[in-house]
Amino acid sequence: MRVSAKADYAVRAVAELAASPDGPVKGERLADSQDIPLQFLEHILLDLKHSGIVRARRGAKGGYWLAKPAEDVSIADVIRAVEGPIAHVQSAPPESITYTGSARELQNVWIAVRASLRDVLESTSLADLVSGNLPDNVQRLADDKDAWEPR
Amino acid sequence: MRVSAKADYAVRAVAELAASPDGPVKGERLADSQDIPLQFLEHILLDLKHSGIVRARRGAKGGYWLAKPAEDVSIADVIRAVEGPIAHVQSAPPESITYTGSARELQNVWIAVRASLRDVLESTSLADLVSGNLPDNVQRLADDKDAWEPR
């Protein structure tokens, strides 16, 4: 249940793209501004390109840009592009698992876990992220003082 | 953002313990009833013992039992015992990370992610799990038809 460097980098990179609306942004500039190893970032951007989130052009004046309006790209989209499906259990989607005995209800718990993650990650678009205007449900969660407590 | 085999096994094992209220349950019986490799399970049970969730006795008539009432053990407790902190980003707790530039708001998103996971995993106790009586917020999430859709 952790967020990988790859996912973190990916979101930061596309956030930077969402904030640079006009024209291609070079990989190097993304790497610099978000302090991400350039060559690692290029692989990530390739993943993002393959899943249709960014587009790219080579050569001088080349770079990366969002393939869609920032409002139409959710953080969930970005994470799935680089990490694969969210909240799989033992590499299988929770809806495909059946438990027996005392763990019979566990499937519902994993489904709820996935749903709650989706509630946050799918409702937040890149536009929300860069504007600082997070969706109400997300902002409410982040405003809870208890949410900032380590455990 | 996935649930490891270890975490899945751990929850299933303690669910089995929660449903066997009287006396120690042998590792072998837990392994059999939940179809978990015995020797792997023993390591997991050791983790659970070290974090005070389970107690054990050796020898004939030995086995494992819950150290606390099933109502007082959350699924979050179990996952933390075997996987460590929930929703860390790049191995660091989200409250300790500061982002710059267009990603400045990202910290709030990760905090919200952790909070939403906690809402599910900390509110659900082992007693809830084995009784099938999940907390309202969890049951609501699991009842949403959309939550069962793969993506």
Added chain:
DNA sequence: TATTTCGCGATCAAATCGGTCAGCAGAATC
């Protein structure tokens, strides 16, 4: 044509994952 920049596979060290093995340490039984 030269330069710039992305595309992409190969490779790499380290960590993690899922799991097995073997031997030791208590607890009960005979």
Added chain:
DNA sequence: GATTCTGCTGACCGATTTGATCGCGAAATA
């Protein structure tokens, strides 16, 4: 006290993942 049962624990293992670097090819521009 000896034996048996069962948990305790560290070592180990192969495969995969993680986080990253290298090198070269292929476009795009100047």
